[in-house]
Amino acid sequence: MQRVLSLQMTRNIGESSEYVTKRLCFSFLFSVGFLCLLCGFLLGRFTVERSLEAQAQKIRSELAGNGLQNTEYLQEILLQELERASLDYDRTTNRQTSDEDMRRISGLFSNLSLIHKVYNHAPCIHATVRGSREPDRYVILSVNEDSITLALELAQVLDKICSGHNWRPRRSLIFCMSFTSSDICPQALPTFIWRRAVAYVTVHGRFMRANNHAVLFGSDIIRSIAVEAIRTIPGDNNWTYLEHEVFGPRLSLDIPQVIFSFNDNSPANNHHNQNSRLHDITLAQMVGQTIWRLSECTVTQWKPKYFNETVNEILESINTSRFQDAKEKLKKTLRILLTAVEELNAEIDMTDDIQMLHMRIWNDLLLDLDKALLCPDRIDSHSRTDLATFRKLSHDSINESTILAYLDQMTKCFEDAIEILQER
Numbered sequence: 001m002q003r004v005l006s007l008q009m010t011r012n013i014g015e016s017s018e019y020v021t022k023r024l025c026f027s028f029l030f031s032v033g034f035l036c037l038l039c040g041f042l043l044g045r046f047t048v049e050r051s052l053e054a055q056a057q058k059i060r061s062e063l064a065g066n067g068l069q070n071t072e073y074l075q076e077i078l079l080q081e082l083e084r085a086s087l088d089y090d091r092t093t094n095r096q097t098s099d100e101d102m103r104r105i106s107g108l109f110s111n112l113s114l115i116h117k118v119y120n121h122a123p124c125i126h127a128t129v130r131g132s133r134e135p136d137r138y139v140i141l142s143v144n145e146d147s148i149t150l151a152l153e154l155a156q157v158l159d160k161i162c163s164g165h166n167w168r169p170r171r172s173l174i175f176c177m178s179f180t181s182s183d184i185c186p187q188a189l190p191t192f193i194w195r196r197a198v199a200y201v202t203v204h205g206r207f208m209r210a211n212n213h214a215v216l217f218g219s220d221i222i223r224s225i226a227v228e229a230i231r232t233i234p235g236d237n238n239w240t241y242l243e244h245e246v247f248g249p250r251l252s253l254d255i256p257q258v259i260f261s262f263n264d265n266s267p268a269n270n271h272h273n274q275n276s277r278l279h280d281i282t283l284a285q286m287v288g289q290t291i292w293r294l295s296e297c298t299v300t301q302w303k304p305k306y307f308n309e310t311v312n313e314i315l316e317s318i319n320t321s322r323f324q325d326a327k328e329k330l331k332k333t334l335r336i337l338l339t340a341v342e343e344l345n346a347e348i349d350m351t352d353d354i355q356m357l358h359m360r361i362w363n364d365l366l367l368d369l370d371k372a373l374l375c376p377d378r379i380d381s382h383s384r385t386d387l388a389t390f391r392k393l394s395h396d397s398i399n400e401s402t403i404l405a406y407l408d409q410m411t412k413c414f415e416d417a418i419e420i421l422q423e424r
């Protein structure tokens with residue numbers, strides 16, 4: 001009985017051990033397969049993570065310093081090349097017939113590989129450079145007379161940087177040239193471009209007779225960005241551009257804008273001397289640096305220090321007690337506005353650069369804000385917050401109701417700007 005039992009057991013054991021071996025074998029195979037899969041998956045994830053991380057790192061370095069740090073050396077090349085620029089006004093536009101000039105300039109622009117397309121709407125030409133990251137956002141440089149030479153020189157230098165260093169601007173650029181004594185770009189450029197314009201930069205007139213007083217005026221945000229850009233130009237260029245704003249009127253355009261202006265009242269006979277060449281180069285560098293920053297920076301962040309100072313200064317200059325209430329109201333609104341801008345800046349600083357969508361949202365917000373501060377009239381687009389106009393009014397006009405109305409209007413415009421910031 002015991003033998004039978006033990007035999008049974010042995011057989012059982014034998015059977016089951018055979019069975020176990022098969023099972024072991026299968027499960028071993030399955031385990032190996034599973035481990036392989038797991039390893040593969042983990043390895044894959046690791047590689048993907050690594051490459052994502054590397055990509056984020058690359059974008060981060062590209063966007064360091066508000067998108068300007070990575071290409072700082074190119075910016076220096078731009079300034080150096082402009083220093084060597086010939087800026088030969090007579091050769092570029094010989095002023096025989098504007099048709100001839102236009103054909104020549106148009107040909108010169110078409111020959112640059114940087115230029116995407118040249119459009120000819122006589123008497124105006126515009127050449128476009130397509131942006132690499134934000135091709136649907138435009139920085140427009142509008143020129144006429146002498147500054148056509150400047151625009152051409154700038155385009156040629158940028159073209160060199162483009163072919164030599166494989167660089168493209170972040171946003172699209174438009175060189176708009178009016179072959180008339182006034183700026184006709186606003187009529188020549190198509191409407192869709194205006195809707196997507198980040199900034200309208202203008203240099204007008206015959207600046208070869210300029211003395212060294214360049215002033216910048218325009219909309220609050222874009223002007224302050226231009227001033228910041230100019231401050232980064234190394235060397236002691238003797239222009240008094242940052243001295244307290246000698247205002248000129250804003251353009252009647254509902255586009256963020258900066259206007260380079262200069263006194264051209266010095267005698268005509270000094271235009272080829274060394275000093276004037278120095279001025280021309282400095283002006284070209286200022287324009288170049290401004291265009292570069294407007295097209296390259298990731299966020300067009302606004303530091304409202306100058307804005308605050310100038311508004312306060314202008315308000316201080318009217319000391320009639322009649323305006324006290326309106327002035328106080330405006331100052332109060334200004335304080336709220338500045339606090340809201342501070343909060344916005346803090347939020348922008350906290351946003352990770354690589355969140356491109358966020359950057360776009362901030363830029364659109366700042367564009368809206370600049371337009372609100374510009375506060376263009378619905379009928380003729382003249383700015384209703386133009387301190388130059390206001391200063392003139394407060395000096396000339398004896399009609400106090402006009403001044404009061406202007407102050408009220410400015411307060412309303414600032415309130416709209418605050419609303420834009422609160423709505424975000």
Ligand SMILES: *[C@@H]1O[C@H](CO)[C@@H](O)[C@H](O)[C@H]1NC(C)=O
Binds near residue numbers: 104107
């Ligand atoms: C444009 O380039 C072509 C060939 O490179 C040259 O023949 C032509 O003269 C150039 N045109 C201008 C206006 O410089």
Ligand SMILES: *[C@@H]1O[C@H](CO)[C@@H](O)[C@H](O)[C@H]1NC(C)=O
Binds near residue numbers: 236238
């Ligand atoms: C700057 O201007 C002052 C007078 O305005 C002049 O004395 C000085 O030599 C100028 N400096 C340079 C570097 O041109």
Ligand SMILES: *[C@@H]1O[C@H](CO)[C@@H](O)[C@H](O)[C@H]1NC(C)=O
Binds near residue numbers: 305308309312338339
């Ligand atoms: C704005 O300017 C006024 C007077 O100049 C000053 O008291 C105030 O602190 C400034 N505000 C900001 C936010 O800079």
Ligand SMILES: *[C@@H]1O[C@H](CO)[C@@H](O)[C@H](O)[C@H]1NC(C)=O
Binds near residue numbers: 317319320
């Ligand atoms: C306003 O201030 C200016 C100087 O800042 C002074 O010359 C003028 O008399 C003042 N006007 C009034 C009405 O107080």
Ligand SMILES: *[C@@H]1O[C@H](CO)[C@@H](O)[C@H](O)[C@H]1NC(C)=O
Binds near residue numbers: 399400401402
């Ligand atoms: C001031 O201007 C307003 C409108 O511009 C006009 O209605 C008013 O009569 C003027 N007042 C004086 C005193 O000229």
